[in-house]
Amino acid sequence: xxxxxxxxxxxxxxxxxxxxxxxxxxxxxxxxxxxxxxxxxxxxxxxxxxxxxxxxxxxxxxxxxxxxxxxxxxxxxxxxxxxxxxxxxxxxxxxxxxxxxxxxxxxxxxxxxxxxxxxxxxxxxxxxxxxxxxxxxxxxxxxxxxxxxxxxxxxxxxxxxxxxxxxxxxxxxxxxxxxxxxxxxxxxxxxxxxxxxxxxxxxxxxxxxxxxxxxxxxxxxxxxxxxxxxxxxxxxxxxxxxxxxxxxxxxxxxxxxxxxxxxxxxxxxxxxxxxxxxxxxxxxxxxxxxxxxxxxxxxxxxxxxxxxxxxxxxxxxxxxxxxxxxxxxxxxx
Amino acid sequence: xxxxxxxxxxxxxxxxxxxxxxxxxxxxxxxxxxxxxxxxxxxxxxxxxxxxxxxxxxxxxxxxxxxxxxxxxxxxxxxxxxxxxxxxxxxxxxxxxxxxxxxxxxxxxxxxxxxxxxxxxxxxxxxxxxxxxxxxxxxxxxxxxxxxxxxxxxxxxxxxxxxxxxxxxxxxxxxxxxxxxxxxxxxxxxxxxxxxxxxxxxxxxxxxxxxxxxxxxxxxxxxxxxxxxxxxxxxxxxxxxxxxxxxxxxxxxxxxxxxxxxxxxxxxxxxxxxxxxxxxxxxxxxxxxxxxxxxxxxxxxxxxxxxxxxxxxxxxxxxxxxxxxxxxxxxxx
DNA sequence: CTGTTAGCGCCTTCAA
DNA sequence: TTGAAGGCGCTAACAG
Numbered sequence: 001x002x003x004x005x006x007x008x009x010x011x012x013x014x015x016x017x018x019x020x021x022x023x024x025x026x027x028x029x030x031x032x033x034x035x036x037x038x039x040x041x042x043x044x045x046x047x048x049x050x051x052x053x054x055x056x057x058x059x060x061x062x063x064x065x066x067x068x069x070x071x072x073x074x075x076x077x078x079x080x081x082x083x084x085x086x087x088x089x090x091x092x093x094x095x096x097x098x099x100x101x102x103x104x105x106x107x108x109x110x111x112x113x114x115x116x117x118x119x120x121x122x123x124x125x126x127x128x129x130x131x132x133x134x135x136x137x138x139x140x141x142x143x144x145x146x147x148x149x150x151x152x153x154x155x156x157x158x159x160x161x162x163x164x165x166x167x168x169x170x171x172x173x174x175x176x177x178x179x180x181x182x183x184x185x186x187x188x189x190x191x192x193x194x195x196x197x198x199x200x201x202x203x204x205x206x207x208x209x210x211x212x213x214x215x216x217x218x219x220x221x222x223x224x225x226x227x228x229x230x231x232x233x234x235x236x237x238x239x240x241x242x243x244x245x246x247x248x249x250x251x252x253x254x255x256x257x258x259x260x261x262x263x264x265x266x267x268x269x270x271x272x273x274x275x276x277x278x279x280x281x282x283x284x285x286x287x288x289x290x291x292x293x294x295x296x297x298x299x300x301x302x303x304x305x306x307x308x309x310x311x312x313x314x315x316x317x318x319x320x321x322x323x324x325x326x327x328x329x330x331x332x333x
Numbered sequence: 334x335x336x337x338x339x340x341x342x343x344x345x346x347x348x349x350x351x352x353x354x355x356x357x358x359x360x361x362x363x364x365x366x367x368x369x370x371x372x373x374x375x376x377x378x379x380x381x382x383x384x385x386x387x388x389x390x391x392x393x394x395x396x397x398x399x400x401x402x403x404x405x406x407x408x409x410x411x412x413x414x415x416x417x418x419x420x421x422x423x424x425x426x427x428x429x430x431x432x433x434x435x436x437x438x439x440x441x442x443x444x445x446x447x448x449x450x451x452x453x454x455x456x457x458x459x460x461x462x463x464x465x466x467x468x469x470x471x472x473x474x475x476x477x478x479x480x481x482x483x484x485x486x487x488x489x490x491x492x493x494x495x496x497x498x499x500x501x502x503x504x505x506x507x508x509x510x511x512x513x514x515x516x517x518x519x520x521x522x523x524x525x526x527x528x529x530x531x532x533x534x535x536x537x538x539x540x541x542x543x544x545x546x547x548x549x550x551x552x553x554x555x556x557x558x559x560x561x562x563x564x565x566x567x568x569x570x571x572x573x574x575x576x577x578x579x580x581x582x583x584x585x586x587x588x589x590x591x592x593x594x595x596x597x598x599x600x601x602x603x604x605x606x607x608x609x610x611x612x613x614x615x616x617x618x619x620x621x622x623x624x625x626x627x628x629x630x631x632x633x634x635x636x637x638x639x640x641x642x643x644x645x646x647x648x649x650x651x652x653x654x655x656x657x658x659x660x661x662x663x664x665x666x
Numbered sequence: 667c668t669g670t671t672a673g674c675g676c677c678t679t680c681a682a
Numbered sequence: 683t684t685g686a687a688g689g690c691g692c693t694a695a696c697a698g
Binding site: 334336337338348349352353356380381383384385386387388389 | 691
C-alpha cells in the first residue's frame with residue numbers, strides 16, 4: 001500500500017505538506033502543491049480513510065436503524081436520508097432491526113464501537129438501542145416514532161390528525177360501525193393513530209367500541225389475522241381503518257380470499273401509501289406520508305446535530321395527505 | 334474516552350492481555366480474564382473499532398452498490414445480503430448508484446479509501462466502478478448483471494430461460510403479435526431477456542419484428558412511455574412481455590389510463606414479481622426471481638472470496654419461476 | 667501464559 | 683510556508 005510517506009518522498013516534501021495539499025487547507029506553495037499532485041497521480045495514491053478516522057476520532061458513517069427494510073415506507077425514507085448523506089460526505093450503514101429490541105440494541109452497540117458519526121433510528125417497541133445511544137450522547141435523530149422520556153431530534157408526521165381525517169372521511173360517507181387495525185401498543189405511531197380514530201369518532205358522536213379495535217404487528221400476516229378476527233364478529237364492521245401499509249395489504253388479502261370487496265362489502269382506508277396503490281383494484285384510499293421527505297429532513301437534522309451537539313433538540317412534524325380513492329367511496333349509499 | 338490502557342491499569346494486567354481477553358483468542362488465565370471483565374464492566378469500556386481496523390488494516394464493512402434502492406427487487410436482495418453480513422460480523426453500507434456510472438465510480442472510490450472488506454454490486458451501464466474495483470482486487474461479487482470482460486464472482490438468474498418460458502407461455506395462449514419492453518442495451522439482463530424473447534419466437538416459427546421491441550430505462554416512467562409508443566402502432570400488439578417489475582407497473586398504468594385491460598385487450602407478462610402482485614387486478618403473470626436468495630448467495634460468495642482471495646471466480650445461476658396468473662389467461666380464446 | 671514494544675497511516679501542534 | 687515528531691487506540695510479534 002502506498003502511503004503519504006511515499007508521496008512525500010516522491011515529491012520531495014514532507015508528509016505534513018502532502019497532508020495539507022490533500023486536505024486543501026492552509027497555504028501551500030502552488031509549485032509544491034503541483035509536485036504533490038503529480039506524485040499522487042503517478043503513484044495512484046489513495047488516502048487511508050481508516051487511519052484518518054482514527055486520527056480525527058470520527059468516521060463518516062451514519063447508521064440507519066430501521067424496523068423493516070422490506071417495507072417501502074422505510075425504503076423511500078432511507079433513500080431520502082442517503083441523498084443527504086451523499087452530499088454531506090457521509091455513507092449510510094443499513095441496520096435492519098426487524099422490530100426486535102435485541103437487534104436494535106446490538107446495532108446501537110456497533111454504532112458506538114465503530115464510532116459512527118450519527119444515527120437515524122425508528123425505535124422498536126422497547127427502544128433499548130435508543131436509550132443506549134441517548135446516554136452515550138451519540139448524535140441521533142428519531143424518525144417515524146417517538147420514545148417516551150427521550151428528548152431527541154425527531155422527524156414525525158402528524159399521526160393523530162392524519163388518522164382523524166381518514167376516519168372522519170369514513171364517517172362522512174355515512175359509516176358508523178368503523179373498525180381499526182393498529183400496531184403494537186408500545187409503538188407511538190400505533191397509539192397516536194388510534195387516538196386519531198377515537199377523536200374522529202367522538203367528534204361525530206359515535207361511541208367507541210373496543211371490540212372493533214385490533215392490535216397487530218405492522219406486518220402483512222398480522223393485518224390478515226386481525227381482519228379475519230373482525231370478520232368473525234357477530235356484527236362485522238361496515239368500514240375499516242388500518243394504520244399501516246403492510247397490514248392493509250394483509251387485510252385486503254383476507255377480504256379477497258373470502259370473496260368480499262371494498263368498498264361494497266366493507267370500506268377501507270389505509271395509513272401510508274403503497275407504491276402502486278392505483279393498480280390495486282379498486283384503488284385504495286390512503287393517508288399518504290411524505291416518506292422521502294421524512295428521510296431527507298432526518299438527514300438535515302442529523303447534520304445540524306453533528307455540527308452543534310449542544311443545540312436544543314428539535315422536532316419536525318410533517319403533514320399527511322388523505323388520498324381519496326375507490327375503496328372508501330361506494331357508488332350507492 | 335476509556336481505552337484499553339485504562340482497563341489494563343484497573344485490572345492490574347497489560348493491555349495485551351486485555352486485548353486477548355476481549356478478542357477471546359489465546360489462552361488466558363481464567364482468574365485474570367475475570368478481573369479484566371470486571372474492569373470492563375466497571376469502566377463501561379468499549380473497544381474502539383476504528384483503531385482495531387487500522388491495526389488489522391481491514392474493516393468489517395461491506396458495500397452494497399445497487400442501482401435503485403426503491404425497487405423492491407433490490408430491497409429484498411439487500412435484505413438477504415444483510416442477513417448474511419450480520420451473522421458474519423459485517424455491516425452493510427448502502428450505496429445507491431441510481432444507474433449512474435459516475436455515482437457508481439464515486440462509491441467504488443469510497444470503498445477503496447474506506448478500506449471496506451468487500452463489495453456486492455449490480456453494475457450500471459458502463460460499469461466504471463466495477464472495473465476500478467476489479468483492478469484494485471477488492472473482493473467483489475457481481476449481482477443481477479454481468480460485465481463483459483470482467484471475471485468475477487457472480488450471482489445471476491437464468492434470464493434467457495426465464496424470458497423464453499414467459500414468451501412461450503404467451504405463444505401457447507395463441508398470441509402471435511407479442512411485443513417486448515426491455516431495458517438499456519448496455520445492461521446484460523436487458524439483452525439476455527430480449528434474447529430469451531427472440532428464442533421463444535423463433536422456436537414457435539414466429540418471425541422477429543423489431544417494431545415490437547422497445548428499450549426503456551427499467552423505471553416506471555420508461556415502461557409507461559414504451560407502452561404508449563407500442564399502442565401508437567398501426568397494428569398494436571396482442572400481448573406484451575416486460576423485462577422488469579417497475580416498467581411493468583408503468584405499462585399497466587398506461588393501459589389503465591386508456592381504458593384498456595389485461596388480458597382482454599392485451600395479455601401481459603412481467604419479469605420479476607411485485608410485492609402484492611395478487612392485489613393488482615387482474616393478478617399479474619410474472620417471472621419471479623428468488624430475490625432474497627440472490628442477496629444471500631452473494632453474501633456467501635463474498636465471505637468465501639474474502640477468506641480465500643485466490644480461489645477461482647465462481648458464478649451462481651438461480652432459476653426463475655413462471656407464476657401464471659390472470660393477465661395472460663383470457664377466459665375466451 | 668503474560669508483558670513489552672513497535673507500529674498501522676494519518677494529522678496537527680510546535681518550532682523553525 | 684514548511685518540517686519534525688508525537689500520538690489517535692489497538693494488536694501482533696517477540697521475549698520472558
